[in-house]
Structures are given as structure tokens and as C-alpha cells.
Amino acid sequence: MLQTSVVKVSGRGSNVDFAIDDTLPFEMVVNGLREYLIDNRLLLANGTITINAGLRMGSPEQLSEMRRVIEQESGLTVARFWCSPDAVDQAGSGVQPRVQSQPSESSLSSRPAGYSSNAAAFKSFSELVGHSDELYAPMLGPHRFPLEVALKPGGRAKPRQAETPDFLMRELEAEANPSEAATPSEAANPSEMDAPDPDPEFRRLIDETASEPEATVEGPFEDLRDAAGTEQDGGNWEYRRDTALFVKSTCRSGEVIRHPGDVVILGDVNPGAEIIAGGDITVFGSLRGTAHAGSGGLTKAAIIAFCLESPRLQIGPYIGVAPNLTAAKGKRAKSGELAPKIAYVRRRSIYVATFTGRFAKYSRGIPYEG
Amino acid sequence: MKGKTIVITSGKGGVGKTTATANIGTGLAMRGNRVVVIDTDIGLRNLDVIMGLENRIVYDLVNVVEGVCKITQAMIRDKNKLELYLIPAAQTRDKSCIEPDQLREVCASLEEEFDYVLMDCPAGIEQGFKNAVAAAQEAILVTTPEVSSIRDADRVIGLLEASELHRPKLIINRINPTMVKEGNMMDQRDIVDLLAVDVLGLVPVDDRTITAANRGVPVVHDKKSPAGAAFLRISARVDGDAVPLFQVESKAGLMSRFKGMVGINGSAYSHA
Numbered sequence: 001m002l003q004t005s006v007v008k009v010s011g012r013g014s015n016v017d018f019a020i021d022d023t024l025p026f027e028m029v030v031n032g033l034r035e036y037l038i039d040n041r042l043l044l045a046n047g048t049i050t051i052n053a054g055l056r057m058g059s060p061e062q063l064s065e066m067r068r069v070i071e072q073e074s075g076l077t078v079a080r081f082w083c084s085p086d087a088v089d090q091a092g093s094g095v096q097p098r099v100q101s102q103p104s105e106s107s108l109s110s111r112p113a114g115y116s117s118n119a120a121a122f123k124s125f126s127e128l129v130g131h132s133d134e135l136y137a138p139m140l141g142p143h144r145f146p147l148e149v150a151l152k153p154g155g156r157a158k159p160r161q162a163e164t165p166d167f168l169m170r171e172l173e174a175e176a177n178p179s180e181a182a183t184p185s186e187a188a189n190p191s192e193m194d195a196p197d198p199d200p201e202f203r204r205l206i207d208e209t210a211s212e213p214e215a216t217v218e219g220p221f222e223d224l225r226d227a228a229g230t231e232q233d234g235g236n237w238e239y240r241r242d243t244a245l246f247v248k249s250t251c252r253s254g255e256v257i258r259h260p261g262d263v264v265i266l267g268d269v270n271p272g273a274e275i276i277a278g279g280d281i282t283v284f285g286s287l288r289g290t291a292h293a294g295s296g297g298l299t300k301a302a303i304i305a306f307c308l309e310s311p312r313l314q315i316g317p318y319i320g321v322a323p324n325l326t327a328a329k330g331k332r333a334k335s336g337e338l339a340p341k342i343a344y345v346r347r348r349s350i351y352v353a354t355f356t357g358r359f360a361k362y363s364r365g366i367p368y369e370g
Numbered sequence: 371m372k373g374k375t376i377v378i379t380s381g382k383g384g385v386g387k388t389t390a391t392a393n394i395g396t397g398l399a400m401r402g403n404r405v406v407v408i409d410t411d412i413g414l415r416n417l418d419v420i421m422g423l424e425n426r427i428v429y430d431l432v433n434v435v436e437g438v439c440k441i442t443q444a445m446i447r448d449k450n451k452l453e454l455y456l457i458p459a460a461q462t463r464d465k466s467c468i469e470p471d472q473l474r475e476v477c478a479s480l481e482e483e484f485d486y487v488l489m490d491c492p493a494g495i496e497q498g499f500k501n502a503v504a505a506a507q508e509a510i511l512v513t514t515p516e517v518s519s520i521r522d523a524d525r526v527i528g529l530l531e532a533s534e535l536h537r538p539k540l541i542i543n544r545i546n547p548t549m550v551k552e553g554n555m556m557d558q559r560d561i562v563d564l565l566a567v568d569v570l571g572l573v574p575v576d577d578r579t580i581t582a583a584n585r586g587v588p589v590v591h592d593k594k595s596p597a598g599a600a601f602l603r604i605s606a607r608v609d610g611d612a613v614p615l616f617q618v619e620s621k622a623g624l625m626s627r628f629k630g631m632v633g634i635n636g637s638a639y640s641h642a
Contacts, residue, residue, distance in 0.1 A: 182497075250566050252528035253521050270524045270564060288564075 026062050030069055037073035123337065242280075251275065251289060265266070271311070282302070290314070297344045304355050308341035313350050313368055320350025322370035343368060373404075376488050376608070377506035377535075381522030383493030385514045386543040389579060389589075391490040391514050392420040393598070394510070396588040397605025399454035405484040406445065406455045408476075408559040410502045412467060413491040415459035422449055422586020423456055432460040435472045441479060449589070451507040454482075465497040470504030486608070495529055503530060510608075511540035511572060515545055515556040524565055539570035541604060546575045569615065571604035 024032075209215050243261040250256060251265060253272030262279035273289030275281050281293045287305035292314040294301030299316035313320040320343065340355035344362055351365030378391045395407040400457045407524070408418035408431060418424045421569075429444040434457065441457070448454035457476075460467065489506060492498035508531050512590075513523040530538050542558050549555035558572055576597035582589035589598040590605070606613045 059582055241577065268564070268566065272521055349641040 010342075028063075029063060033066065033069050034073055049211060068269065245277075250285075253289075269305075269310075277301070293343075303343040304340060306340050308343065309351060313343050315345045315350060318345050318348055318350055323367075372483045373486055374508060374550070375477045375481060375506050375543040376486065376508045376510055377491050377495050378488060378512060379491035379499065379502065379530075380511045380512040380519070380540075381526040382513075382519045383514050384572075385519050386579075388416045388420055388490050389511050390510070390512050390541055390543065390573075390601070390604075391417060391488050393587045393601035394401055394442075394608060395454055395486070395488045396421075396448070396452065397590045397602050398486050398488075399448065399452035400590065400602075401605060401609055402453075402529065404483070405486045405488065405534060406457060406480050406484045407490065408480075409500060410468075410473065410528045411489050411490060412459045412498065413461065413464045414492065415461050417490050418446075418456060420583050421456055421588065423458070424586075425453065427458050430458045430460040431469045431476075434476060434481060435468050441476065451607070456488045458549060462537045465492065465501070467502060468501050471499050473501045474505040485528050486488055486540045493527065499526075499529075501610065502531075503533050503535060509535045510541060511538045511565075511567065512541045512543050513561065513565075515544050515550070515558070515561060517556070518578040520561055520564060521599060522557070527565060527567060538567055540565060540567045541567045541571050541573060543573045544575045545572055572615065573604075574602040 009224075016155075035122040044348070072261040093208075112311070118260055243259070245257070245261065245263045247257060247261040248267065249264045250267040251269045251273040253270050256274045256276070257263060257265075257278045263275055263277040263281050263337070265281075265283045265285065267273070268285040269275060269283055269287045271288045271290040274292075275283075275289065275291045276295050278296045278301075279298065280293065281291050281304070283291075284303035285305070286307035287303070287310045289310065290312045291303050291310055293303045294316040295314075297316050299318065301315050302316075303315065309322065311322045341352050342355040342362060343352045344349050344363075344365065345351070346365065352368045355360040355363035371584040378387050378394070380387050385424065388409075391407055395405050398578045399405045403514075407417060407421075408616075409415050410431065411417070412432060414507050418427060423446050425434045426446045427440040431444065434441050434444045444457050446458065448456070477487050477489070482556070489501040489502045511526060511530075512525055527538060532538075540562070542561055545558065546555055550557055558569070561568055576589070578592055578595040578596055579589045579597045582592055588601075589595050591603045592598045600616070603613045
């Protein structure tokens with residue numbers, strides 16, 4: 001899923017879905033949309049799209065304005081607008097009880113804290129909103145809670161409550177308490193808002209938050225190793241920088257390891273095993289199962305393995321299928337070499353290059369596709 | 371006497387679990403142990419046929435569990451008068467007739483009387499597998515050098531570890547040295563690399579295994595069979611003897627016999 005702060009775009013096959021933040025002021029949406037379309041004009045040359053308008057479904061003027069912007073700035077044709085039923089309910093009741101709908105959180109969740117990859121997205125967002133007091137108020141205010149929530153799953157146009165781990169849900173519910181979830185203007189602190197760039201301040205707060213011991217973290221992680229593999233499609237959560245999972249054993253067929261942060265595996269990942277990480281995946285052994293890095297849409301995530309023989313790699317929304325697996329297998333059996341490889345996203349497909357011990361830009365990779 | 375309960379499992383069907391159970395059981399009995407083999411494959415019983423005891427069945431495992439008969443009544447002694455007994459499975463029932471606890475109880479009482487209790491596990495990872503695994507203290511994993519079998523074995527190792535049966539021992543069955551040499555079959559080293567478990571034995575493909583099964587005499591009784599010899603060595607290893615994995619080129623006598631059987635000239639391949 002491509003994400004800017006305002007517009008979320010997900011594509012599958014020939015379908016492209018635009019999801020637009022419900023809660024931002026409408027001018028902001030239009031500006032963000034226009035900016036997105038200008039940036040991505042080449043990607044969206046022509047075609048038909050649908051728009052998830054969320055809470056805006058009730059306003060025909062706004063919808064037609066959006067349609068006008070989209071059709072003007074790109075070669076796209078808007079087929080229809082839609083929204084989820086619960087969004088209609090919310091719009092009808094006129095209140096926004098869900099913490100996920102808070103503007104600050106929506107905007108922040110698209111930006112994993114301190115992770116350089118999303119710096120660009122953040123910059124465009126900060127330019128877009130012009131350091132608006134309204135939007136930054138909650139995270140610079142005296143409460144650290146909104147900040148905490150911003151790092152967690154949530155903050156989507158469509159809340160994915162079913163997939164949110166329990167301990168997160170408890171926290172989210174606690175945040176939903178009206179007294180805590182202060183409205184942006186109430187929590188605003190004018191003196192802090194004068195800072196020309198909120199980024200360093202924000203990062204400092206993030207670091208403080210990350211360094212605090214989290215008692216609730218232990219429990220869910222024990223359950224991450226889901227040998228039965230019953231859960232489906234749970235890996236679409238936001239990247240969490242402050243947690244990494246370290247697995248010191250072979251991951252066998254049928255095992256599913258899910259983690260919102262980075263995953264490091266000391267051992268092999270055998271065929272039939274599945275690793276889903278919000279961040280990077282590093283395997284100190286052979287990767288022969290499937291791996292999905294950056295499952296929250298983080299296309300800067302990478303997959304590194306001593307021996308990369310996965311039949312299927314996925315980074316963010318992009319999928320790579322092993323190039324002629326049988327030939328590669330025969331070659332490995334003969335040479336027995338263990339050359340560390342890194343898989344990364346380039347030009348919307350998965351490339352693989354020899355890992356040289358750095359995360360800098362790789363350019364001479366070969367595409368990982370059949 | 372406090373014996374050991376060992377489950378022989380594979381995940382995939384048709385890889386030779388039942389054959390391995392019959393042969394290891396017979397091999398252990400030939401070494402002077404008191405052995406009982408239990409067929410836990412309720413509804414699809416085979417072990418009695420392989421051991422040639424199908425005509426002597428009166429009571430079965432389900433009868434024992436349900437208290438219809440005593441354990442000793444269900445035990446059938448081996449044809450060759452070894453200290454080897456079979457508890458057959460019921461053919462007319464299904465896996466849900468037995469609870470893991472009941473089987474655990476049966477095994478615990480058998481361990482008092484016998485040196486080894488071997489359980490032939492059904493294929494799959496459902497109720498029958500769970501029953502057998504719950505009662506066992508050790509596990510032997512049978513696989514063939516095929517990707518599907520190895521994939522299933524990998525899954526089963528994960529499940530065994532989840533039920534506290536760590537470090538199962540691996541038997542690679544039906545290795546075809548000719549095919550391995552030509553690169554058409556997975557080498558045992560590849561399999562061991564992938565599964566990361568200890569090897570208990572390597573069994574070559576051998577037509578005599580089939581004829582022996584058809585006659586109801588486990589192939590370990592056949593002194594000319596390489597598979598029988600392999601199973602004898604496996605039994606010795608189960609019994610605690612440190613028998614090295616057999617190297618074909620280092621044992622000229624057996625090698626020439628083996629070559630004569632499979633029709634190859636000199637193989638760098640090693641089997642046990």
C-alpha cells in the first residue's frame with residue numbers, strides 16, 4: 001500500500017484503490033491529493049479508479065471536487081465512490097469515538113518514528129500542513145499517550161480491530177477515553193509550536209517512549225510463533241521500530257512468525273514456513289520459506305539471508321517469485337556456497353543483490369522474478 | 371523393569387513407518403530385548419499383516435482401552451517365538467475412539483514389563499498422531515528422499531518439538547544409490563541439512579522388503595537383504611550401540627553384494 005499522509009493507495013492487479021483520510025480539512029485533502037497525483041503522474045497514466053471516501057460520503061460537493069482534481073491531474077477516470085458501512089454510521093452520529101480517527105494519529109501512523117525511509121513522506125506532509133498547530137498539538141502536549149498510540153496499529157481509514165493484538169487494543173481503548181484523547185486545540189502548547197521544525201522534538205519524544213520498559217510486550221510475543229498457522233492476513237500492521245524479534249531456532253514447515261518490528265532468525269527457514277515482519281527480515285541461515293518484510297507497507301524494508309532460496313518474497317506490496325528455482329537448487333547443491341543476499345524494492349519490483357554489509361543503496365541487483 | 375516408549379512417525383503416508391516399526395521391533399527382540407509393538411493406526415491397521423499375525427487377532431487396542439480385555443489378552447506373540455508382542459489396532463473403529471491419556475496409561479503399564487514399546491503412528495497430524503505422540507518419550511522419524519516427504523517430516527519435527535519430544539531421530543528410507551549418484555535423488559546430506567536432526571539410519575531401496583512384507587516376515591530375518599541389514603543396525607543404535615553409519619566403499623563385501631543387486635559399478639554414495 002502506497003501511503004502519503006492524506007491519500008492511501010493500494011493496488012492489486014489492475015485495480016487501484018484510493019483511500020482518503022476522513023478527518024482532515026477538505027482543502028488539505030485536495031492539496032494532498034493533487035500533490036500525490038502530480039508526483040505519481042507517470043504511475044497513474046490512465047485507468048479507472050474507485051475512491052473510498054470514508055466519512056466524506058455524505059458530501060456531494062466535496063466528492064465532485066475530488067473527482068475533478070483526480071481527473072484533471074491524472075489520466076484516471078473515477079468510477080465510483082464508496083466507503084465502509086461503519087464510516088457511514090459514524091458520519092450519521094456526528095461523533096468520532098474511535099481513536100483511530102484522530103487526525104494526528106492518522107497522519108502520524110503513516111510515518112514510523114525515526115525511520116529514515118518515511119522521512120520523505122513526512123516532509124511532504126509537514127509541507128502540506130504547514131506545521132499546523134492543530135495537527136501537531138497532541139504529540140507535543142503534556143500527554144505522551146497520543147504519541148504512543150501513533151506508533152501502534154490503528155490510525156487507518158478502515159480500522160482493523162480484528163488484527164490488532166490484544167494488548168494494543170487495551171491501550172487503544174484506554175486512549176479512547178475522552179479526557180485523554182484531548183482535541184488538538186486543547187492540547188496545543190503555543191510555545192512549543194514555535195519550533196520551526198517539529199521533527200527533532202518529535203524524535204526526542206519517540207526515543208523516550210521507546211526506551212521505557214513495556215511490561216505488556218512480553219506476553220504477545222510468546223504467541224507470535226503460531227505453529228498451527230491458523231491466522232490469515234494478520235500481517236498488515238504498522239512498522240514498530242522499538243521492537244525486534246530474535247528467533248534462535250530453525251523455523252519449520254507450517255510455522256508462522258509474525259512481528260510488527262524487525263525479525264532476526266538464527267537458523268534456517270524451511271520450505272513451508274512463513275515470516276511476516278513489519279520491518280526488515282534477517283536470516284542467519286537459508287531462507288527457503290516465504291518472507292514478507294515491511295508488511296505495513298514499508299517498501300524500504302529489506303530481506304537478508306545467507307542463502308536466499310525463497311519461492312516467494314514480499315516487501316510491502318511488491319511480490320517477487322523465485323527465478324527458476326530448480327536450476328538454482330542444483331547449483332547450490334554443487335557449490336554449497338553461502339553468499340549473503342539482500343532483497344530490496346527497486347522500481348516497484350523485488351531485486352536481489354549480494355549483501356555487502358550495509359543498508360546503503362544497492363544498484364546492481366537482479367530482479368527476483370520467474 | 372522400566373522401558374522406553376518410542377513413536378515411529380512421518381507425517382506423510384506410505385514412507386515405511388509400519389515396515390520400520392516391524393523391523394526395528396523384530397531387530398530389538400533379536401538382540402534379546404522384550405519388545406511390544408502397538409499399531410495406533412486405528413481403522414487402517416497394517417502392522418499385523420507385515421508381521422504375519424493377522425489370523426491371530428482376538429482383541430485389539432480399542433478393546434484394551436475400553437476395558438473389554440486385559441492388555442495381556444490383546445498381545446499377540448511373534449511367529450518366531452521372540453520376546454516380541456503386537457497389540458493390533460481395531461479395523462472397524464476410528465481414531466477418535468482413543469484419548470491421548472488412555473494410550474499414555476497403556477504405554478506406562480507396558481513399560482513396567484518391557485524394554486521397548488514401539489508405536490506405529492498413523493499418517494497425518496490429526497487425532498491419531500496426537501494420541502501416539504502424547505504417549506511417547508522418544509520419536510523416530512521416517513522419511514524418503516522426496517521433497518513432499520521431507521516437507522511433511524519438517525512439519526512433524528516442529529509438532530514433535532511442540533509436544534516436548536525434542537531431537538527426534540531420522541531414518542531415511544528407500545534411498546536409491548543409483549539415482550543419488552546421477553543427481554536425480556536428494557542426497558542424504560541435503561536432507562539432514564534441511565531437517566537439522568540426527569540420523570538414526572539410512573535404508574536402501576530393496577525389493578526384498580516388499581516380498582518380506584507380503585510373506586509376513588520382517589525383512590530383518592532375511593540375511594541377504596541390505597535393507598534388513600540396515601534395519602538391524604538401526605535396532606542396534608536404538609538399543610544404545612554406537613554403530614557407525616555404514617560407508618559403502620569401505621566395506622567391500624557388502625558393497626559388492628549391494629552392487630550386484632542394484633547393478634551399479636562403484637558408488638561414492640554412502641548408505642547405512
